[in-house]
Amino acid sequence: MPHEVRAVVAVKKGAPVEVQTIVVPDPGPGEVRVSVQACGVCHTDLHYREGAINDDFPFLLGHEAAGTVEAVGADVVDLAPGDYVVIAWRAPCGACRSCLRGRPWYCFDSRNAAQAMTLLDGTPLSPALGIGAFADETLVAAGQAVKVDPAARPEAVGLIGCGVMAGYGAAVYTGGVGRGDTVAVIGCGGVGNAAIAGASLAGARRVIAVDIDDAKLDGATRFGATHTVNSRGTEPVSAVRELTGGHGVDVAIDAVGIPSTYQQAFYMRDHAGVLVQVGVPDPGMTVELPLIDLFSRGGALKSSWYGDCLPTRDFPILVDQYLDRRLDLGGFVSETISLDEVEEAFARMRRGEVLRSVVVL
Template identity: 65%
Template structure:
């Protein structure tokens, strides 16, 4: 039978979010109902509310979530009732051209639930990133559920569902940071600081955090940065070169998503270095740089989408490392809040006063 729970929706562009009853249908053959235990507040949810993704209102917000599988469809074999899972928005299909070429992290046909969750009056909801987890329960495809060690704190494990994985993967998967590398991270919010943490995990010898906010630079130091640069007071490119023997960094992660910071990243790398863009630009942004500089510097220019992760490979690995005390994922949880506090948490995201607010149910 369908069931009614409380969920946080965005009804219209720029309107405050609302906590309302929503209806969870019976799962389809490959769908599961997950009882949400925790869900991080990500900037992407703010963008949904503000109409920056698309106009398919109303949205059921929330996507960085962990919880317990409660009900499964008739053909589900990937998870079972009672499993502790982190939700993901890259449930790879295994059949598209990216998957068949051995690059499933680029999957072009990821799975979502076969049915829509609705408002009480039957209006279909669009779940954020196909998840919609600012709710007591949510409906997803079975492959959107990744089993991890149930000893993990749901508020911590759930953050791998988006921002933390994006930053970690930008450094480890996309950037290929390795032992002894020099790394610079421009922009030290949640995603950038996760890249700092990933660079430390990979064995980088020098990790340079760049931001204009002293508080964010302190966060970065706590997560493994060996040096910090206040971008408001010095030339970033020169400062990175000064800290890397005059050469520039082997890998530069740009976690802001603006033309001026991307240009800094480009010139702050070594001649054969790698730039990874993980910050999300807006459609109107343009880059004007000499083409000859792209030709003459070599190296690689990459973009990281979800940190080029494979949830089934990466989520359990990072949860295990956290439980072993080798990956301080818990430091990203700035505050724990209730479902009714999401709008205030969005304000904190805009103000940059938190790494992550986490809704705990």
């Protein structure tokens, strides 16, 4: 029978979120119901609240989650009640033209639960990134629930579900950082620090963190930054070039997503270097670059969508690295909060006071 649970709902554009009782259906074919143990507060949730993603209100927020499978649909064979999972917002369909070409990380028909979760009056909810995990329970497609080692703390490994995977994958998969490479990462929030960690684990010999906040730069060294540049008082392109013998970096990662940081990353590259954009831009933003520079500098300009990851492959890898103390997921957790404190967590996020607030249920 359907379950009534507490959840964080964005009712209308720009309004403070509300904790309401919602209805979570029993799982149908291809679906699982997950008891959420922890869920990170991500900038994307704030974008939904502010109507910057779309206007399909009301939204059920939350998407960086870990928890336990409570029930499965009749045709689900690879998950069972009690399985410990991290929830992904990509679940490749296996049948689209990208999946059939062996590129499931670019799947064009990623799976979500077919049934809607609703308010008590029957109003359908739009779950953030197809998840909606600021709730005691949520309903997702079975392919979104990725089994991981149950020894991992949920408040840490839930962050793999979005921000950590996006940043880590931007360096390792989209950027292709390899041993001996030089890397610059602009923006030392959760995604940027995950990119720094990924670059370090991939064997980069120099990882340069760029930000306007000295406290964030100090924190970036915890994740593997070898050098830091405060771009508030220093011209960042010149500083990065000076740190690389005048050449620029092999891979420059923009984890902010505004025109000025994109341009900085473009010019920080060595000849034929790679630029990776992983920071989510406002839809109205544009960037202008001289066409001759695009031509003459060579290299590649890439956008990283979820770190070009394959959750069933990558989530267990990152959890193993965490348990082996090679990936400091706990370092991303600035505070743990309750469902009732999400609105206040958004305010702290805006002020740059936290890497991640994590709701613990």
